[in-house]
Amino acid sequence: MRKAILIFSLVTLSMLSTQNSAETSNVIETTLFPADVTVNNKQLTFSTTSPMLNYGGKAYLPVRDLFEQAGGIVSYDEKNRTIKINTPTYEHKKSEISSMSSQGVYSLYIHSGKKSYKYGELIDVWGTFLYTGEEDAVIGHGSPLLTFGIEDSQGNLGSDRNDLYFFEEMITKKTMYTSAFSWDLIKGLNYIRSGIEDPALFEANFKNPWYLEKGRYTIHVKFGNSIDGKPLDLTSNLVIHVE
Structure with a gap:
């Protein structure tokens, strides 16, 4: 009886360990998503090191490749873990x-x-x-x-x-x-x-x-x-x- 209880305890511990590992994991499974992307009739290209991905039925694009090809600027503040994006615009502006x-x-x-x-x-x-x-x-x-x-x-x-x-x-x-x-x-x-x-x-x-x-x-x-x-x-x- 003691042996059965010990085995049951080990199995339960193993299940809890697996569950906690899954809950705290930062790893997700996704697939490559090769597709054409155009911004204002301009076709964009993505390198093999920065591919488009499909996760949960949604497309995910690399931020830097996307905005820089569209004329914007992307920078990353590693200390504060902040992505900064600037894009040129002409709306609601006055010229000197x-x-x-x-x-x-x-x-x-x-x-x-x-x-x-x-x-x-x-x-x-x-x-x-x-x-x-x-x-x-x-x-x-x-x-x-x-x-x-x-x-x-x-x-x-x-x-x-x-x-x-x-x-x-x-x-x-x-x-x-x-x-x-x-x-x-x-x-x-x-x-x-x-x-x-x-x-x-x-x-x-x-x-x-x-x-x-x-x-x-x-x-x-x-x-x-x-x-x-x-x-x-x-x-x-x-x-x-x-x-």
């Missing part, structure tokens, strides 16, 4: 400096929140395309519709690339498209200026690659698309300073 170019009923504006920025400040620039014609028209464009570029005083240039996708959509009077300048262009400019060919080595040496060094910079926005099958090219520029 603006520039405009036009051709007939089409206008292209570029705005900056400031004329001068401090080192360590994120650049706040956005562009707007406006149609004021009376007749409906068809716009054909790639992605993004508005592209930006930034050039330093030495002629180094960081610029957007247009994806090979092609979209057509109707525009009416007072149709307006607005896009924010992507800080990824600053990262590209700093990469060129660094002279470091290995991207991984650049990443290791530049902890804040989205900050501009002190100096004078020219930023442009470009509309290079078609209206009713005819090409329309507009570019607007402005100059900012980093102190």
Whole structure:
């Protein structure tokens, strides 16, 4: 009888141990989830070291890959275990400096929140395309519709690339498209200026690659698309300073 009680006690202890282990475990089982992801018609790519996952019927994407490809900035405060995300935006903002170019009923504006920025400040620039014609028209464009570029005083240039996708959509009077300048262009400019060919080595040496060094910079926005099958090219520029 004593032997039976001992065996029962060991089995019970084993079950409790397994249950507690399961309750306190930080390990979950998930599966790879290969799928296409687009943000504002731009297709994103994820590396094999940062794959998409499926858990409980929901898709989980790597935060850094997702937001940086969408033009944002992701940083991690290890001490406080905090993920910080910043994304460029053009909503509810006032510009301190603006520039405009036009051709007939089409206008292209570029705005900056400031004329001068401090080192360590994120650049706040956005562009707007406006149609004021009376007749409906068809716009054909790639992605993004508005592209930006930034050039330093030495002629180094960081610029957007247009994806090979092609979209057509109707525009009416007072149709307006607005896009924010992507800080990824600053990262590209700093990469060129660094002279470091290995991207991984650049990443290791530049902890804040989205900050501009002190100096004078020219930023442009470009509309290079078609209206009713005819090409329309507009570019607007402005100059900012980093102190």
